[in-house]
Amino acid sequence: MVLTSSGTNDSVDRPYRPIMPSSNQLCSPRPKAHGPRSYFTHAIIVSCTLCIIHVAGCGRDDTTVSVGGEVSYKGEPVEMGEIEFTPMEGTSGPATGCAIEGGRYALAAERGLQPGGTYLVQIRGMKNTGRSALDPFSGAESVEVMDHFIPEEYNARSTLRISIKGDSSSEQLDFDLPQDSP
Numbered sequence: 001m002v003l004t005s006s007g008t009n010d011s012v013d014r015p016y017r018p019i020m021p022s023s024n025q026l027c028s029p030r031p032k033a034h035g036p037r038s039y040f041t042h043a044i045i046v047s048c049t050l051c052i053i054h055v056a057g058c059g060r061d062d063t064t065v066s067v068g069g070e071v072s073y074k075g076e077p078v079e080m081g082e083i084e085f086t087p088m089e090g091t092s093g094p095a096t097g098c099a100i101e102g103g104r105y106a107l108a109a110e111r112g113l114q115p116g117g118t119y120l121v122q123i124r125g126m127k128n129t130g131r132s133a134l135d136p137f138s139g140a141e142s143v144e145v146m147d148h149f150i151p152e153e154y155n156a157r158s159t160l161r162i163s164i165k166g167d168s169s170s171e172q173l174d175f176d177l178p179q180d181s182p
Helices: 036-056
Strands: 066-073 080-088 096-101 104-107 118-134 142-148 161-163 170-172 175-177
Touching: 066 080, 066 118, 080 104, 096 118, 118 175
Parallel strands: 066 170, 066 175
Antiparallel strands: 066 104, 080 096, 080 118, 096 104, 118 142, 118 161
């Protein structure tokens, strides 16, 4: 039985052959607007553009002020701890902070605070209790037990706020935490 181009079972007609594309149609390249390769290229271009915008700051004023000073609690220097500054009331930029060592802290300008900005300040202090315990990570080594001694009123529930003047490239901000709650 031969299927004819007319679709009937007529052996007089020539056999049915589908129309094949020409050889130049078979070898022509795919349109560049489709396919995983073009999406990958597009993603690379978008990523690079976003990186350039981020590095350039997208018009944001990247001038920051270095901040440093002394931290004491009940008249004694905080020997070990950390201080964190969180932007408030329309101040742009991320939260930043640094370690307190020997009663002093220093926050470099590249991680500094925005001039004219208002920040919530959180201070955490630790002191050695004189006890030791097994390291919870290794289970074998003995580590010193530290105690957080500054009340939550100055860290988790802090109400300390500062404003950065911005009339110089650095500011001295000392924190002498009172014995009583603020």
